[in-house]
Amino acid sequence: DADVTQTPRNRITKTGKRIMLECSQTKGHDRMYWYRQDPGLGLRLIYYSFDVKDINKGEISDGYSVSRQAQAKFSLSLESAIPNQTALYFCATSDFGTGLNNEQFFGPGTRLTVL
C-alpha cells in the first residue's frame, strides 16, 4: 500500500466551484506539504504544516486554504477555482527528527483542470 495517498487523482471542474483535494499518510510523519507543479516552473510550495496546530503559507498561497484534520490528513481547498489553478498538485510528508537529512515523500499527484 502507498504511504502517501491523494484523492482524487483527476478532477475537472468549472470556474467558481469550491474544490477540496485530500492527502493521507501512513508514515507517521509530523510534517506535510502541498505543492503545485506547472510545466517550466517546477514545484512551488502552497502551504505546509509541521503539526496539527501549525499551518504556514508557502510561496503561492493566494486562492488556496488548508486544513490539518489529524497528523495523517492534510487537505487543500480552492475556495473559488479559476483556470490558472489548472495544474498537477502534490502532497508530501517528512519526518521532524532527522534534521538536514530530511527526505520528502510524495504522493502520486492530483491532476486538476479548471474550465
Add this chain to the structure above:
Amino acid sequence: GDSVTQMEGPVTLSEEAFLTINCTYTATGYPSLFWYVQYPGEGLQLLLKATKADDKGSNKGFEATYRKETTSFHLEKGSVQVSDSAVYFCALVVLNTGNQFYFGTGTSLTVIP
C-alpha cells in the same frame, strides 16, 4: 534567498550515452542537496542526496558531488538506459528555514534505444 537553477531540457540521449544535468544553488545557510526523479504518471521520489561539502550521493548508477566552491550539484550517469527516461529535479533544504524545500524547474530526459 534560497534557490536552485538547473539546466533546461528536454534532453534526448541514445542508450548507453553519458548523462550530465547541471544544477547550481544559492543558499542563505548551509544546505543539504537532493536529486529527485519523477517517472511518467508518478510522484517524485528521492534519487540521491548529500548533506555536506565534498559528499558524493549515489544511487542506481547516478552520482552527484556537493561542490561548495562552485555551489553546484551536477547529476551524472555513465551509461543511461531507456528506463531512466523521466524528469529530474534538483532541490535544496536549509535547516534554519524550517526545512522548506526549494526545487529546480526540472529537466526532462528521454533515452532512445
